[in-house]
Amino acid sequence: MNEKVAIIGGGIVGASAAYYLSSLPGGSQISVTLYDDGAGQATKAAAGIISPWLSKRRNQRWYQLAKDGATTLMTLARQANLATDIYHQTGTIITRTNEKDLHDLYVLAQERQADAPDMGDVELLSAKEVQQRMPLLTNPQPGIFVSGGARIDGGALVTELLAQAQRVNLTVKHERVNLDGDGNLQFPTGKQHFDHVIIAAGPWLNDLLKPLGIKAAVRPQKGQLIELSVPDYSTQENMPALMPEGERDFIPLGYGKLIVGATHDDEAGFNLTATPEATQDLLNSAKQFADYLTADNVTKVKVGTRAYSTDFSPFFGRLKSHPQLLVASGLGASGLTTGPLIGRLLAGTLIYGGTPDWSNYEKPLSDYLS
Ligand SMILES: Cc1cc2nc3c(=O)[nH]c(=O)nc-3n(C[C@H](O)[C@H](O)[C@H](O)COP(=O)(O)OP(=O)(O)OC[C@H]3O[C@@H](n4cnc5c(N)ncnc54)[C@H](O)[C@@H]3O)c2cc1C
Structure with a gap:
């Protein structure tokens, strides 16, 4: 039976994860549903500059992530045939x-x-x-x-990535969703179980994790x-x-x-x-x-x-306490630059499994969750 994945949040992280789940080898076998309510989305309000190389931030992990993020975007632009607007x-x-x-x-x-x-x-x-x-x-x-x-035009980018994924294995629902205490998606009509859930909800991560008794430092x-x-x-x-x-x-x-x-x-x-x-x-x-x-x-x-x-760094990965849940947040002022790479890493780990080592990009996820 095909695996079922839900993505909560259709900003740059959620849309990139959906795009890579449709385009990485093996991904098209997975059935993906993305829920996005769109309110306050940083991606569509963003300025759109991609240029991390002269940043004076001393955080080497952030620099590595932003540098590789800029490269990921260049490749994505070619692969997804993005127009110059x-x-x-x-x-x-x-x-x-x-x-x-x-x-x-x-x-x-x-x-x-x-x-x-x-x-x-x-x-x-x-x-x-x-x-x-x-x-x-x-x-x-x-x-x-x-x-x-x-x-980049963040709003136009996510629209295009979602449109391309919808031609393969993605369904998009413009609605707000919640989780229950076991990590199932909770709707007014009842709950729905997914094999994996990517929570790419920006600063709204805490609302979603509350029923699980988890607090994120965001x-x-x-x-x-x-x-x-x-x-x-x-x-x-x-x-x-x-x-x-x-x-x-x-x-x-x-x-x-x-x-x-x-x-x-x-x-x-x-x-x-x-x-x-x-x-x-x-x-x-x-x-x-x-x-x-x-x-x-x-x-x-x-x-x-x-x-x-708390340390101005993005964090992302699988929750140890609820292994079916993956989170990404804290992208700050440079999330258009780092978001596509984070989306690709999360999609890759869902398709290929394993416990990848992302310590060159981020501190342990547990540093941000309590
Ligand atoms: C004014 C401004 C200028 C910026 N300029 C730049 C720039 O020049 N370069 C750069 O690299 N970065 C820039 N950024 C930063 C960048 O936009 C963000 O870091 C990045 O877009 C965050 O992406 P995200 O996917 O994590 O979150 P978001 O884009 O915020 O997406 C999260 C989505 O989740 C949805 N959501 C939340 N909770 C739920 C729920 N329960 N159910 C359904 N949907 C839900 C929200 O509605 C939203 O659509 C800027 C940001 C702003 C605000």
Whole structure:
């Protein structure tokens, strides 16, 4: 009899797991049902920059996961034949105001390049050269161009991955589900047993684990970003994404669109209301680089909820106490980068079994669950 797998959550982790369960050898024999209620999903609200290589985070496990995650996305883009409005390798430019900081970052980029061929070429650019590559900037700063950097549209990516898996072995249900104390899915009409359940529910993991008496060390963080309408340069579709100092990134899209994000609001947790204060704050950041922007340029505001673990690291794997359950959460601000790899690892362990060693990517799962 075919094995039955449920996935709870249709963000980047759940959708990637579903895609790999349909496309890895042996996966198509499994019958998969994905439940997603979609509210607050970080994936569809995300900015979409994939460029982990110049991060100064000292956490080596996170770096390894993010680096291999960026490579997984490149392969996925080819394998799933993703259009450039879903995944586009435009390169990224990381700018610094301080000359020494920029020099140090360039040295780091050259060091990391040796161990990360998918990072591509690295170039040191003057402010004028940055402006030539991104003509929509009026106040450019010197920076480093990394050709392997990419932008993705998280919402469009999960839609495409789910559509491809639905042609093989996936059924998608847009509904909220709960678990009972034994790990069965609980519906108003009764419970349903699955051989395996992947819980890819971002910061909502604790709601699902509560009936099992398990608490995960994960908390919600509200993130808001704005989309602006800007002059449409002929090169805009291929313009790199800009990552200045701080948390505000610039992502030019084709057809005169620009995304600026994002905020990081720990106090607002699961609140999904866009606030004018956050919009103004993002606009002020945008004006520092493109001084012609005004509130009239803002065309859309998006809000999503990130999941953070206590040490800001993703965690994923099989629960020892309930071996039919696999969890993934805590992807934080870089989950579009790490999510597809986590989805692939979880799908692989369901198809091929065994107890894989992921200690190069994460601390033991038990560190995050009590
Ligand atoms: C504003 C913003 C900007 C970002 N920018 C970037 C970026 O530039 N680069 C990058 O790499 N990352 C970025 N991120 C981070 C990234 O988006 C997240 O880390 C990643 O999308 C998390 O994916 P996930 O699948 O774990 O969770 P999610 O995408 O949040 O998906 C979880 C899903 O589970 C569903 N769910 C929960 N509970 C249930 C239930 N009981 N029943 C049914 N469904 C349920 C939710 O509705 C949701 O759809 C950004 C995030 C935000 C918010």
